[in-house]
Amino acid sequence: MTRRIDHLVVAVQDLDQAGHFYQRLGFQVGSRNRHPWGTENRIIQFPGSFIELISLGEGAAIAPHQASAFSFGAFVQDYLRSREGLAMLVLDSQDAKADAALFSEKGIGAFEPFHFERTGRRPNGSETKVAFTLAFASAELSPKAGFFVCQQHYPENFWNPEFQRHDNQATHISSVTLASPEPEQLRAFLSAFTGVQPGSPDGDDLSFRLGESHVDVLTPDDAAEIYGSVEAELDEPSFVAFAVRVADIHHQAKSLDAAEIPYQHIGSRLIIPASAAFGVAIAFEPT
Numbered sequence: 545m546t547r548r549i550d551h552l553v554v555a556v557q558d559l560d561q562a563g564h565f566y567q568r569l570g571f572q573v574g575s576r577n578r579h580p581w582g583t584e585n586r587i588i589q590f591p592g593s594f595i596e597l598i599s600l601g602e603g604a605a606i607a608p609h610q611a612s613a614f615s616f617g618a619f620v621q622d623y624l625r626s627r628e629g630l631a632m633l634v635l636d637s638q639d640a641k642a643d644a645a646l647f648s649e650k651g652i653g654a655f656e657p658f659h660f661e662r663t664g665r666r667p668n669g670s671e672t673k674v675a676f677t678l679a680f681a682s683a684e685l686s687p688k689a690g691f692f693v694c695q696q697h698y699p700e701n702f703w704n705p706e707f708q709r710h711d712n713q714a715t716h717i718s719s720v721t722l723a724s725p726e727p728e729q730l731r732a733f734l735s736a737f738t739g740v741q742p743g744s745p746d747g748d749d750l751s752f753r754l755g756e757s758h759v760d761v762l763t764p765d766d767a768a769e770i771y772g773s774v775e776a777e778l779d780e781p782s783f784v785a786f787a788v789r790v791a792d793i794h795h796q797a798k799s800l801d802a803a804e805i806p807y808q809h810i811g812s813r814l815i816i817p818a819s820a821a822f823g824v825a826i827a828f829e830p831t
Contacts, residue, residue: 547738547754549635549720550634550635551595552630554629555629555630556599556624557624559584562586562597569712569805570710570714570799572707574587579601581616582601582617587707591705593757599624612654613656619631623690627823629818629823631690635692637694637695640657640677640678647737650736652682652733653681653682657679658677659677659678662674673698674701678692678693678694678695679692679695683781685780686722689783712799712828715788715791718829719760721759721762721783721785722781723762723767724761724780725780725781730781735752771784771810771825786824788828789829790829791830792830797809800816814828815827
């Protein structure tokens with residue numbers, strides 16, 4: 545079954561500072577939430593997908609990884625010890641327990657499904673319940689790139705059109721870029737994780753089509769050529785960029801100018817460099 549991008553996990557040291565930056569980019573950024581294990585997040589929601597800004601909360605008691613239990617909190621904690629940036633790619637799931645069994649069968653993750661609940665807030669400030677079950681996968685060659693699928697148990701309480709209206713007129717996440725010295729080494733893992741076979745847009749690069757979005761695996765040189773520059777430990781695979789579609793690219797350029805946010809106009813895209821965007825390059829592209 546072909547999956548779609550559910551959300552991206554962007555790890556940052558200062559959650560409020562990152563939230564303010566994304567507001568300056570023209571996004572509506574949700575209020576702070578706390579996970580039961582101590583990480584905290586703020587959400588930028590689109591119809592059917594979202595960006596999760598995440599950091600370690602004060603007094604967080606992070607459980608370590610175990611042989612059969614992937615620790616989401618420990619991954620974020622370890623990631624933030626070395627850098628900020630796009631830490632994890634999350635695809636959707638209709639049955640996380642079945643997906644965990646599938647990942648184990650395919651040899652990409654023998655982890656127990658992980659279920660948790662938290663309190664959410666509606667646009668009027670009232671509380672509501674959201675719950676998720678996660679199934680993790682692990683690429684042996686990519687210790688700093690996380691992968692899992694997410695099943696939502698109360699989607700009607702999570703998705704809300706009021707949260708999906710952005711000043712920059714963003715509509716959805718259109719692509720995610722993973723830079724790797726040898727993209728071909730990730731073909732088997734990502735084929736098993738996404739459920740699709742990749743195309744080969746150019747040379748050694750790979751592209752996995754997921755509905756109206758795609759995941760690209762590029763060499764570091766190709767990633768740098770497309771995004772101007774990237775910030776990552778490029779001796780091993782790392783997520784370096786993502787792209788968002790906006791209804792009016794010219795309006796967005798004027799808004800970035802007014803906010804004094806640096807960007808490059810490369811082709812039809814506006815590229816915010818990783819150095820200005822908490823370790824991950826952000827591309828705005830026309831619909």
